[in-house]
Amino acid sequence: MSVLREKILNVASDLFQTRGINSTGVDTIVAVAGTTKMTLYKHFQTKENLILEVLKRHNQEFRDWLAEKLGESSRTPDKRLQALFDYIEEWMAAPEFRGMPFLKASAEFPNEENPVHRLSTEQARQFRQYLASLAQEAGASDAETLALQLSMLIEGAMLAEQMRRGSGAAKHAKKAARVLIEAALKR
Amino acid sequence: MSVLREKILNVASDLFQTRGINSTGVDTIVAVAGTTKMTLYKHFQTKENLILEVLKRHNQEFRDWLAEKLGESSRTPDKRLQALFDYIEEWMAAPEFRGMPFLKASAEFPNEENPVHRLSTEQARQFRQYLASLAQEAGASDAETLALQLSMLIEGAMLAEQMRRGSGAAKHAKKAARVLIEAALKR
DNA sequence: GACTTAATATACAGATCTGTAAATAAACGG
DNA sequence: CCGTTTATTTACAGATCTGTATATTAAGTC
Numbered sequence: 260m261s262v263l264r265e266k267i268l269n270v271a272s273d274l275f276q277t278r279g280i281n282s283t284g285v286d287t288i289v290a291v292a293g294t295t296k297m298t299l300y301k302h303f304q305t306k307e308n309l310i311l312e313v314l315k316r317h318n319q320e321f322r323d324w325l326a327e328k329l330g331e332s333s334r335t336p337d338k339r340l341q342a343l344f345d346y347i348e349e350w351m352a353a354p355e356f357r358g359m360p361f362l363k364a365s366a367e368f369p370n371e372e373n374p375v376h377r378l379s380t381e382q383a384r385q386f387r388q389y390l391a392s393l394a395q396e397a398g399a400s401d402a403e404t405l406a407l408q409l410s411m412l413i414e415g416a417m418l419a420e421q422m423r424r425g426s427g428a429a430k431h432a433k434k435a436a437r438v439l440i441e442a443a444l445k446r
Numbered sequence: 447m448s449v450l451r452e453k454i455l456n457v458a459s460d461l462f463q464t465r466g467i468n469s470t471g472v473d474t475i476v477a478v479a480g481t482t483k484m485t486l487y488k489h490f491q492t493k494e495n496l497i498l499e500v501l502k503r504h505n506q507e508f509r510d511w512l513a514e515k516l517g518e519s520s521r522t523p524d525k526r527l528q529a530l531f532d533y534i535e536e537w538m539a540a541p542e543f544r545g546m547p548f549l550k551a552s553a554e555f556p557n558e559e560n561p562v563h564r565l566s567t568e569q570a571r572q573f574r575q576y577l578a579s580l581a582q583e584a585g586a587s588d589a590e591t592l593a594l595q596l597s598m599l600i601e602g603a604m605l606a607e608q609m610r611r612g613s614g615a616a617k618h619a620k621k622a623a624r625v626l627i628e629a630a631l632k633r
Numbered sequence: 634g635a636c637t638t639a640a641t642a643t644a645c646a647g648a649t650c651t652g653t654a655a656a657t658a659a660a661c662g663g
Numbered sequence: 664c665c666g667t668t669t670a671t672t673t674a675c676a677g678a679t680c681t682g683t684a685t686a687t688t689a690a691g692t693c
Binding site: 276277278279281282357358362363365366367368369370376379380383384404407408410411412413414415416418419421422423426427428431432434435438439442 | 463464465466468469544545549550552553554555556557563566567570571591594595597598599600601602603605606608609610613614615618619621622625626629
């Protein structure tokens with residue numbers, strides 16, 4: 260892996276978050292990264308490909324971070340499901356948090372046949388599936404439904420926080436999640 | 447009000463939803479609307495201003511539609527809060543639904559000082575305030591908290607539906623809302 | 634030291650973007 | 664019927680966009 264490739268990914272990820280994807284030109288990216296367009300296009304071929312790589316990398320980081328956090332906590336399955344909301348809150352509290360990339364990308368590329376939109380949708384599906392597996396382990400009667408409901412809470416909280424920093428959305432999402440989880444397990 | 451002004455607003459609203467705001471040029475808008483750039487700029491001065499007007503109009507339509515729906519139902523306050531989710535589901539079931547404009551706009555214009563971002567944030571705040579007034583009438587112990595939680599559910603559902611049509615997110619959001627509302631009233 | 638790969642600077646092609654100039658044509662109110 | 668508003672056509676300015684051509688310069692590697 261080239262160090263310049265990493266630098267470009269980092270800079271692009273940052274600029275996409277703070278200025279928007281379509282509002283960020285490749286000229287800006289290479290200028291901030293301290294390289295040239297030729298190098299960028301050698302590594303990523305097209306801007307669309309760069310966007311896809313940025314999304315993939317962020318998603319992988321998020322999944323790894325979450326898995327590690329949940330792995331080191333040796334709780335009971337239902338406690339782990341609630342602990343997840345502590346980690347989501349921690350993730351959103353990071354000063355560089357500017358919203359969930361795949362949520363914002365799907366808004367900028369609404370066309371369902373667009374590769375960026377498709378990847379965003381796929382990442383959202385993967386996240387729901389992960390929630391469903393946690394709900395399953397916790398013994399929820401309808402794990403799929405609970406997972407969808409919790410994902411709506413989480414993504415809604417991320418939206419609220421992206422629109423206004425310090426909204427406290429994560430805290431209230433956590434409380435709501437506790438109620439929903441209890442209701443889904445008590446039968 | 448000019449008929450061309452209305453036409454431009456309709457076409458712009460439609461194109462912004464289906465292609466994204468930044469990906470839609472004014473040339474495309476006037477071509478579809480069957481007019482010229484001169485006319486567009488006479489009515490709206492700048493593209494940013496057109497975006498703001500489109501957002502304002504959609505928001506007004508949504509508020510009016512919801513108020514009428516809730517007005518004609520002479521229910522008890524707590525039933526009205528739940529009935530709201532029936533109407534949200536109905537709104538999202540419309541074939542032309544492509545997501546909530548102010549949510550998508552805030553993703554395309556992440557800069558907090560941007561007028562489009564500011565208007566989006568303001569519209570999200572107004573919606574939460576409306577929910578809070580309904581929660582208050584229903585006798586919720588903490589109306590603000592319940593309103594924020596319900597708004598996260600609704601916006602999360604809209605995101606899910608915008609990413610994949612026919613996700614059934616509205617139905618599950620309604621069930622989750624029932625649980626949250628009951629919990630918030632039972633004390 | 635010869636050879637291959639990676640990165641550089643510079644320049645440009647071609648498209649598209651927002652916004653405007655200027656002159657003309659139609660609509661309409663008095 | 665005259666004057667004013669409104670809309671239209673055509674053309675363009677100036678910026679910015681993605682992507683490439685070309686030629687040069689390191690940087691490793693055998």
